[in-house]
Amino acid sequence: MSAPRSVVLCLAPGVEDALLPQLPDAGLVVVARPAGAAEAAAAVQRLRPDVLLASADPRWVDGALLLAAASARTTALVLAEGEAGRRHAAALGVREPLDASVSGRELRDRLARSVPDAPDDVAPAPVTAPSGRGRVTAVWGPAGAPGRTTTAIALAAEIAASGTPTALVDADTTGAAVAPALALLDEAPGLAAACRLAAAEALTGHELDRVAQRHRGATADLAVLTGIGRPSRWPELSADRMGTVLERCRDWVAHTVVDAGYNLEADEEIVSDLFAPRRNAATLAAVQAADVVVAVGAADPIGLARFVRAYGDLVELVDPSRIRPVITKVRRSAVGLAPGAQIRASLARFAGIEEVTLVPSDPSACDAALLTGRSLPDAAPRASAVAALRGLAADHLVDAPPVPARRPRALRRLLPV
Known part of the structure; x- marks a missing residue:
């Protein structure tokens, strides 16, 4: 038996x-x-x-x-x-x-x-995303402004610049900032409208085109679902609605980048009604539905301590193989000599993180992006911070295009013109 x-x-x-x-x-x-x-x-x-x-x-x-x-x-x-x-x-x-x-x-x-019983020595087949469907990347980070929104916008811009149809979704229910960062009007939040359509089972690609705004950058365009302007509107972004929106986004565009909130608490203990909405439902739904979670922390003693503590909560929700840690604002003045080596050693010791992307501090480039309402790659394409995020996108988020086959030079000479 x-x-x-x-x-x-x-x-x-x-x-x-x-x-x-x-x-x-x-x-x-x-x-x-x-x-x-x-x-x-x-x-x-x-x-x-x-x-x-x-x-x-x-x-x-x-x-x-x-x-x-x-x-x-x-x-x-x-x-x-x-x-x-x-x-x-x-x-x-x-x-x-x-x-x-x-x-x-x-x-x-x-x-x-x-579910046939498999032999113990047979490894399970790898889980892959459904063929032909878009990918979802969630950008998450702990409290304290580690640079979630800046990173999410920059990664979305880099993915779009590769020729991939890309959407940017602002799911931060406490401090939505994508719209002002890209100089977009947010009087009618696109994500809230999409969630209402999802609740009515009327959300389609055509409707997403209608409620989304377009940000036209120097190298690529983004479809943007702007976030809620007032934090008090968080009940509109329930887990079911958020999950449905992200599912529809997979059929709408090839890649969706979600700027998620910071809080991962399920808050069952403070809600007596099991069927009541959850304050952090949008963030939880985003990180759990994502194919990749970019976990962002700040490179200073407080930011790193917050990141290490919150990272433990994240790995309880998401398989560590799907997480790409990123530490922003890396500088000697806050960490000391050889800041990169010190950060890597600290993360390996206290969080078990062996691979991390370090983004150098570049306040001038970030200020230029905010002042002009552009993404960081558009405002300062040669900035060191952009180079680090471009490498992360190329290595983990962008599918490499197939290399066209070439005929040998000698063979081309023999073929008739």
Whole structure:
């Protein structure tokens, strides 16, 4: 008899009540019963269960949750109830959802086909993004203005300059700054409009074109979903809505860069209502849905201490292999002699970080970008800070174009003209 498999349940109450007594027949042991898709994504990343059972409803399953399951190598089974449930499952790319009335024995048979027992010496297949779909990069960093927005704009500009259609999303619910940094009007925040359309199941590529603003730079253009102008509007950016927006962005553009907030607290302890909105839901949804998380810290004693502490919270939500640490404002005056070597040694000792991108301090270039409402690469293309971020984008974020085959010179002479 095979060992029981662990399962996370993210089901509608009626479906969960009917299925829960039958789980022993399916060989499943419940390890978590989160109250929504965002909490389920965090539970999957933390617990890495064998199976995820989720109801086909925007409240219980979204793209971010399915991506979290794929990253954790968890088998995700979606239970659809009625035509609306099947439509939602199809929108998420689930080809064969289970009926919500599935029995424990039927569930066991489906798992036997979906999750065969692999030999111990066989490594699991690598998880890759769906072919033909866009990528998402989240730029995150702890409190204290380490340079999240400047880094996000610069990376988006570098990706767009490579010829990749790129969108920039401002998901910072406490201090949205992309719009003023790029001299864009933000009277009607584009991200809030996209979230409202997502809640109404009306968000399409055409609608994203309509609510986004265009920033036309010297080398490339960006589609920008501006952030909320007042922090009090944070309930508009719920986890479900944010996850849906990022899923639609994958079909809209080839690469989406998200300027995320700093706070990673799930705040369950301070909210008595399990179904109430979460203050940090947009940030959590962004980092969990991203293919790559660029973690930004500041190169000074306070900034590095904050980064090391917050980095521990980040790796509980995101696989470390998806994180690219970046330390900005590197200078001798704040760190001492050989600042790069000291920073690398400190991060390796206290956070276990072996690879980090160091961005030199260049206040003149940053001031020029803010004064003119441009990205850092446009305002100061030869700045040392731009060179460091350009290398990060080229190495980890931009897909290298295929090299066209060339015929040998001697062969070309023999071919008829």
